[in-house]
Amino acid sequence: MTDLTSQKQTALDAIAKADTLDALEAVRLDALGKKGWVSLALKTLGGMSPEERSEAAPAIQAVRAEIADALDAKKGELESAALEAQLAAETIDLTLPAPESAKGSVHPVSQVMDELAEIFADLGFAVATGPEIEDDWHNFTALNMDESHPARAMHDTFYFPDAAPDGGQMLLRTHTSPVQIRSLKDQGAPIRIIAPGRVYRSDSDATHTPMFHQVEGLVIDKDIHLGHLKWTLETFFKAFFEREDITLRLRPSYFPFTEPSVEVDVGYSNEGDRRVVGGNGDDEGHDWMELGGSGMVNRRVLEFAGVDPDEYQGFAFGLGIDRIAMLKYGMNDLRAFFDGDPRWLSHYGFAAVDQPALSAGVGARA
Ligand code: DAH
Secondary structure, eight states: OHHHHHHHHHHHHHHHHOOSHHHHHHHHHHHHSTTSHHHHHHHHGGGSOHHHHHHHHHHHHHHHHHHHHHHHHHHHHHHHHHHHHHHHHOOOOTTSOOOOOOOOOBOHHHHHHHHHHHHHHHTTOEEOOOOSEEEHHHHTGGGTOOTTOGGGGGGOOOEEEEEOTTSOEEEEOSSSTHHHHHHHHHHOSSEEEEEEEEEEOSOOBTTBOSEEEEEEEEEEETTOOHHHHHHHHHHHHHHHHTOSOOOEEEEEEEETTEEEEEEEEEEEEEETTEEEEOSOTTSTTEEEEEEEEEEEEOHHHHHHTTOOTTTOEEEEEEEEHHHHHHHHHTOOOGGGGGSOOHHHHHHHOBOTTOOOOGGGOSOSOO
16 A cells, blocks of 8 residues: 555656656556556456455555546646647748739720620620631621622731632631621521620721720611610610710711611710710710711621521621720720730739629729
């Protein structure tokens, strides 16, 4: 018994002194491990008389419990000390520079294309695409401009030197209108699409670049008339410019692929060196800016695209995306759009998180 008491005291002292979890574990093994002295003492109970055992057993169990409690308590102490030490070592230095902000931005043309798609999707339009390297038939002939048509000359077309396998001339599309033909041939009528994309003409000055962007629109169904066209354009421009006082002027014009044809102008005023849409272009201090062409799709075009013009008709439009981007976001030189100057891009570009959404008012930024 005295032996047990002194062994216990030695163990408790060792526990008190243990300064690592390993040291503590060594004490545990020595006392409570399978071959530890407490375990050995418990084994001696078997050889005892019942009287001896009833006295020795509680004593040994008490020693065991006392040591186990001391081990637990010390273990908790050592663990929380270790955590404290770790926390103290792992401080965050808030004086470090902030992480670099994202480089690059979304080009205003891309942003405006997303805005267009958002608005027209809400009006039930799907987005269609076509190739930028186009053939003569889709770009001209099927749009009612046969080889001798004078309107072809107005397009300043970039032709490829080699003809296509079927003998047709290949070119860079001069407008997005060939997507009308491709989409009708693919899907037939009824149809309601927009087709934004790049187009090319051999032309360059402050308001013309050899590559620019258009968005084509096409609605073919039964009983579609010019009133639908006017409503659609007005509704679009109000949503796009985020103001109600948009004045559109539809001017009689001529395009081979529409009949009747109109040109679409929007009223604007000059505010400093910025053009701001709104107001009547004929009033003092206002003017009209031409945004594109439109009209009722010519019967001949529907025939070329395999649609019966006695059953279906509709309207089409083609708008200059760069122009409406300039008007909305206040850029005044078209050439700067495509110079790739990082200063221009960081000034006029959009953050990738500025996703246009109708629910947020399509414009990404004031
Ligand atoms: N494709 C014409 C151009 O680039 C623009 C145009 C006019 C498109 C009238 C149309 C339209 O869809 O109906 O000059």
